[in-house]
Amino acid sequence: MPRFAANLSLLYPELDFPDRFEAAARDGFEGVECLFPYAWDAGELAARLQGNGLQQVLFNAPPGRRERAEIERAWQAGDKGLACVPGREAEFKAGVALALSYAAVLQCPRVHVLAGVVPAGLTREAVQPLYVENLRWAARAAAKEGLRLMIEPINTRDIPGYFLNRQDHAHELLEEIGEPNVQVQMDLYHCQVVEGDVATKIRRYLPTGRVGHFQVAGVPQRHEPDCGELNAGYLFGVIDEVAAQCGWDGWVGAEYRPARGSEAGGTSAGLGWLRAARAQAAR
Numbered sequence: 391m392p393r394f395a396a397n398l399s400l401l402y403p404e405l406d407f408p409d410r411f412e413a414a415a416r417d418g419f420e421g422v423e424c425l426f427p428y429a430w431d432a433g434e435l436a437a438r439l440q441g442n443g444l445q446q447v448l449f450n451a452p453p454g455r456r457e458r459a460e461i462e463r464a465w466q467a468g469d470k471g472l473a474c475v476p477g478r479e480a481e482f483k484a485g486v487a488l489a490l491s492y493a494a495v496l497q498c499p500r501v502h503v504l505a506g507v508v509p510a511g512l513t514r515e516a517v518q519p520l521y522v523e524n525l526r527w528a529a530r531a532a533a534k535e536g537l538r539l540m541i542e543p544i545n546t547r548d549i550p551g552y553f554l555n556r557q558d559h560a561h562e563l564l565e566e567i568g569e570p571n572v573q574v575q576m577d578l579y580h581c582q583v584v585e586g587d588v589a590t591k592i593r594r595y596l597p598t599g600r601v602g603h604f605q606v607a608g609v610p611q612r613h614e615p616d617c618g619e620l621n622a623g624y625l626f627g628v629i630d631e632v633a634a635q636c637g638w639d640g641w642v643g644a645e646y647r648p649a650r651g652s653e654a655g656g657t658s659a660g661l662g663w664l665r666a667a668r669a670q671a672a673r
């Protein structure tokens with residue numbers, strides 16, 4: 391069974407963010423990820439991790455220039471990253487520096503750097519050199535701290551105009567960036583929405599050593615992984631099989647909006663997919 395991390399920005403919406411750590415540990419998660427930890431003091435979050443025996447496995451660099459407390463709200467309102475946005479290089483670098491400082495305190499080995507939306511009037515091809523240059527700069531800064539950066543293809547239904555949508559583009563970009571500590575965050579939800587053939591893509595890309603993290607949700611509504619058109623149990627089996635062959639030991643982030651979160655039992659009641667994965671592994 392892969393190691394699963396609870397995405398605390400999406401799971402347990404019935405609880406205050408700091409209380410979600412304990413809930414995740416109680417449900418048997420060993421790792422957690424989140425979108426943006428910046429509204430909280432890094433030391434306070436590190437204490438929550440330690441107190442609950444959890445590892446922070448991933449979070450995002452800020453998607454735009456804001457006060458720390460505003461970052462999450464700004465993401466909802468439209469900040470989607472700066473890596474491909476001309477004229478905002480200084481803000482991009484300041485955001486990466488803030489993320490690296492949180493990663494050090496949280497002892498988190500991975501930081502996702504959002505690509506951003508291609509500005510009106512420009513093409514993806516026109517902004518790609520800037521994206522590559524920004525990622526190269528960020529990768530070198532992260533390498534000094536022993537950290538890895540993730541780049542994530544995201545579907546354009548969720549973020550219209552987003553620069554990076556496809557797995558093959560992400561892997562081409564890694565070649566161009568040319569820094570070994572940059573990897574792909576392969577979100578199976580986005581992969582299914584954009585291009586499908588998910589199991590084949592896991593088999594193609596995981597052995598390259600260029601996939602640093604997986605995430606999963608049901609498709610099309612981004613609810614529990616066992617709701618909708620993806621067969622999560624089958625895909626976890628594929629990850630397990632290929633990981634064993636190539637020595638991959640990363641995490642799968644549970645990044646979904648619980649459909650059952652508003653029912654009695656909250657997020658925990660919707661973890662049947664996790665219990666099924668455990669039962670399958672025990673057989």
Ligand SMILES: O=C(O)C(=O)[C@@H](O)CO
Binds near residue numbers: 424425577645
């Ligand atoms: O939307 C997603 O998928 C994510 O992983 C967010 O963290 C934005 O990158």
Ligand SMILES: [Mg+2]
Binds near residue numbers: 542577645
């Ligand atoms: Mg994702």
